[in-house]
Amino acid sequence: MKTRGLIDIAELSTEEIDVMMDVAEDIIAHPQAYSELCKGKKLATLFYEPSTRTRLSFESAMLDLGGSVIGFSEASSASVSKGESVADTARVIECYADIIAMRHPKEGAPLVAQMNVDIPVINAGDGGHNHPTQTLTDLFTIKREIGHMDHLVIGCCGDLKFGRTVHSLVTAMSRYPGVKFIFISPEELRIPEHVRSEVLDAKNIPYMETTSLEDVIGELDILYMTRVQKERFFNEADYLRLRDSYILTPEKLISAKKDMRILHPLPRVNEISVAVDSDDRAAYFRQVTNGKIIRMALFLKLLGITK
Amino acid sequence: MIIGSIRDGIVIDHIPAGRGMELYSYLKLGQLDCEVALIKNAESGKCGKKDIIKIGAPIDINLDILGYIDPKITVNLIRDGKRAEKLHPALPDTITHLIRCKNPRCITSCEQELPHVFRLTDREHQVYRCLYCDTKAEK
Numbered sequence: 520m521k522t523r524g525l526i527d528i529a530e531l532s533t534e535e536i537d538v539m540m541d542v543a544e545d546i547i548a549h550p551q552a553y554s555e556l557c558k559g560k561k562l563a564t565l566f567y568e569p570s571t572r573t574r575l576s577f578e579s580a581m582l583d584l585g586g587s588v589i590g591f592s593e594a595s596s597a598s599v600s601k602g603e604s605v606a607d608t609a610r611v612i613e614c615y616a617d618i619i620a621m622r623h624p625k626e627g628a629p630l631v632a633q634m635n636v637d638i639p640v641i642n643a644g645d646g647g648h649n650h651p652t653q654t655l656t657d658l659f660t661i662k663r664e665i666g667h668m669d670h671l672v673i674g675c676c677g678d679l680k681f682g683r684t685v686h687s688l689v690t691a692m693s694r695y696p697g698v699k700f701i702f703i704s705p706e707e708l709r710i711p712e713h714v715r716s717e718v719l720d721a722k723n724i725p726y727m728e729t730t731s732l733e734d735v736i737g738e739l740d741i742l743y744m745t746r747v748q749k750e751r752f753f754n755e756a757d758y759l760r761l762r763d764s765y766i767l768t769p770e771k772l773i774s775a776k777k778d779m780r781i782l783h784p785l786p787r788v789n790e791i792s793v794a795v796d797s798d799d800r801a802a803y804f805r806q807v808t809n810g811k812i813i814r815m816a817l818f819l820k821l822l823g824i825t826k
Numbered sequence: 827m828i829i830g831s832i833r834d835g836i837v838i839d840h841i842p843a844g845r846g847m848e849l850y851s852y853l854k855l856g857q858l859d860c861e862v863a864l865i866k867n868a869e870s871g872k873c874g875k876k877d878i879i880k881i882g883a884p885i886d887i888n889l890d891i892l893g894y895i896d897p898k899i900t901v902n903l904i905r906d907g908k909r910a911e912k913l914h915p916a917l918p919d920t921i922t923h924l925i926r927c928k929n930p931r932c933i934t935s936c937e938q939e940l941p942h943v944f945r946l947t948d949r950e951h952q953v954y955r956c957l958y959c960d961t962k963a964e965k
Contacts, residue, residue: 604937627933627958631940646931648959713962717948 524619524639524821526630528651528687533694535820540659542816543809545826550583553815556824557586563616564590565608565632566643567623572785573643573652576807577620580814589616606635613638618822621645639821647683652817653784654687656810661692661741663809664780664802670697672738676765677703677745677790679710684784685745686714693724700726701735705764707757708747732765737774742767744783744790744803768792772800782806835860836887837902838879843867845895846877852891852924855881873898890918894954917952920945925954925963932959 525531531539546553562581564574569592578588605623609632612619620641621629626648633640644650662668673692675685679702689710692698700719702710709728719726729735736742747762766789767781783791783803795801819825841849846864855862861882870876884903892899893915901913926942927934934940934956943957954963 604939605933606937623933624931625933625936626929626931626960627956630958631933631937645933646959648931 524633524641525651525817526633526642527649528654528691536658539813539816539820540662542819543659543812546812546815552826553584555585557581557584557818560586560822561616562586562588563612563619564588565612565619565621566592567594569593570622570644573622576810577643577814580811580818584815584818605631609636618818647681650683650687652814653684654691655813655817656806657688657782658691659813660782660802660806660809665740668695671740672699672701673741673743674701674703674735674739675743676732678708678747679704680708681748682745685743688743689714690718693718693722698724701739702726702728703732703735703765705730705761707761733771736771739775739779742779742781744781746788746790766790766792767795769794772798831907832880832882832904833907835883835904836881837904839900839902840898841877841879842896843875843877846879849895850879889913889915890921891924893917894921894924917946917949921954927956927959927961929956929959929961932956932961934958
């Protein structure tokens with residue numbers, strides 16, 4: 520591999536993540552000081568499948584740093600529809616841009632791009648595999664909302680089988696001391712065996728699994744809600760049966776801690792009642808802002824730019 | 827059963843019983859012009875039964891493949907009818923083009939030119955995962 524981008528959250532050390540979160544805090548405190556740091560730099564957003572919110576987050580982050588943006592937002596408008604390989608597309612884009620953010624339905628595509636270019640490639644989601652900037656967003660939100668990363672009880676609720684954001688969050692949070700996980704899901708959507716054995720059991724991290732949100736909500740410092748995604752199911756009947764398994768309502772929040780925080784990678788469908796939005800514990804829209812800020816910090820890191 | 831001894835060549839020993847044919851195929855021994863003998867289910871003091879492959883010529887052997895099949899396999903290099911060297915293949919850090927990723931969502935499923943690379947992620951349990959999508963290799 521030629522240059523370092525960000526393909527998998529595991530590539531970042533805890534210290535590197537801490538430094539990025541410090542930079543992100545400074546961006547929030549002094550946005551003007553960062554507004555022209557990427558002047559003359561160009562981000563290419565190569566989105567082979569639509570993901571408007573992630574693309575806009577990347578693009579806003581670069582624009583707020585004074586840089587510019589090129590790219591495409593679906594495969595049909597790209598050369599891939601003519602049969603061009605990911606490697607060739609990346610090599611061509613390298614001639615125009617300083618950094619690439621790539622979303623691709625095939626797992627490993629951003630890694631292939633990174634192996635073929637000298638500019639940093641950021642994985643903006645590759646199928647059901649990795650989405651490291653979502654994980655950075657989640658970590659930064661936890662840091663901002665709670666103030667620390669250690670000794671937290673983290674509840675993950677909903678689709679824990681196909682939800683890649685949960686797998687990455689568990690991997691990333693397992694680095695911090697005193698963390699405990701509670702996994703809340705229907706039997707069919709349990710956290711996969713490889714996450715339990717290779718991350719949790721391997722590091723002796725305590726966790727429990729349950730099917731009842733009400734039974735455990737009072738213990739949680741963080742409640743990470745996920746959507747049951749239709750595209751992950753082969754069978755429509757299974758999707759419809761499980762879709763409404765866990766819906767967070769103000770009534771369920773009565774027994775939750777006053778300083779618990781609710782996170783969600785968005786978009787939500789109906790797993791969080793709209794009535795919860797006005798609760799101070801609902802952090803998911805603040806999470807969106809944090810996503811843009813931490814991506815700004817990531818651009819600066821990967822481009823080697825300091826204030 | 828009597829299989830003649832080799833003057834110059836290679837004996838691959840301690841192959842797990844039943845996996846000799848797989849190794850024969852991986853090493854493309856069917857393409858060789860020299861004598862090749864595959865012995866299945868030979869008696870073994872150490873492991874009960876084992877497979878053995880004898881090759882009647884000093885060819886280059888890909889030790890990574892042997893290490894992946896089983897690091898307990900041994901390779902004896904025979905010169906002038908005697909064992910000149912005994913090699914113990916190690917578990918390779920990566921294996922390329924030996925196994926194919928079966929994940930239909932992996933980039934290798936649609937870009938045919940890409941090398942199929944698996945990396946060792948758990949030495950203790952000998953777990954290999956696809957470089958691109960992290961799918962576990964099935965032995």
